Amino acid sequence: MADKHHYFFAVKLPNDVKSFLHNWIEQNREKFPFKRWVHEADYHITLAFLGFAEEEMKIKSIQSVSSAISDIGPFSLTLSNIGTFGSPKSPRIFWAGVNESQILNNLQKQVYQQCIEVGFQLDKKPFRPHITLARKWEGEQPFDINSLIPILSEDGKEVSFEVNEVVLYETHLDKSPKYKEYAVFSLK
Template sequence: MTDNKHHYFFAIKLPNEVKTFLNRWVQMHNTQYPFKRWVHPEDYHITLAFLGFVEKNLLEKVQNQVGDMLKHEDSFDLTLDEIGTFGSKKSPRIFWAGVKESEELNLLQKKIFKICLESNLNLDKKPFNPHITLARKWESNQVFPSEKMPLLKNSEDGDFSFTVSEIALYETHLNRTPKYKEYALYTF
């Protein structure tokens, strides 16, 4: 990928307290889960629509349409839930933190996805599975301990909830850490 051909995606920008909470959890548990690459805390997010490479004029059009749509949205709360994986159960490729089912989140994702599809962007059609990627590529000879997956709780062993009030359009820079740069930010 040349330097001027970045990939883009719309995502929920997580509040700093969520990033801090997840990073603390990772620091306490990362030796139990030997993954090759741990995600930088500044890169934690919930992807709503991955756009890939997009020509600048089309990107600007989609940005404006999403921005107009978000002017009519209200903030809503999400709650961290479970830890999970994607890929092989024995040797997963993605280690993630999930959120409890949210009608507001699902509806928001559908609206953004629809705008992108109507602009003829070639989007991944897999079902929406909201998650925050924590690490990639299991790196152990041992089988991943999937039966011991903890729930994400605050220090009082209660739910960790937060308010969603920002959507970002991120630009990917694979050769940097953190690797996602805010290209546009929408507050609602």
């Protein structure tokens, strides 16, 4: 039986931002004892999670998304703070956020809508752009909400970056890194 991979559309982060986040984690990891840390190559901002996708639907979504975002050009995002999803005392997801961006919100709406029109059943939760850094709190003490701080460079400055690509990733749960680029869309 063939492997059934899951797929998702996401904003691809530049390598220097991935390295910055990885280094920030290495310096702060002891403060945040999570069980599983995301591989630095796998950092991204999810736009639409498709789950398993038949070949025909994948092809249609690639064509549809490519056309829908063809008029969106590169844009800047700025890392903002860290946060969590799940129980406040024992979070399941630890993430880095980005400042509010209307362009990012519009991009997500375009991608999401195209996937719905192709026939995918997508999560209806509101879009909360984030970069997952780790999963499953395993600290001896409950998570302290006051430990959530802005993510800044060593000299205290915000970290901004240019978004140039959207990617359709394929998930390989048995590998690390586990996300493989399946299709890439350059923003022009």
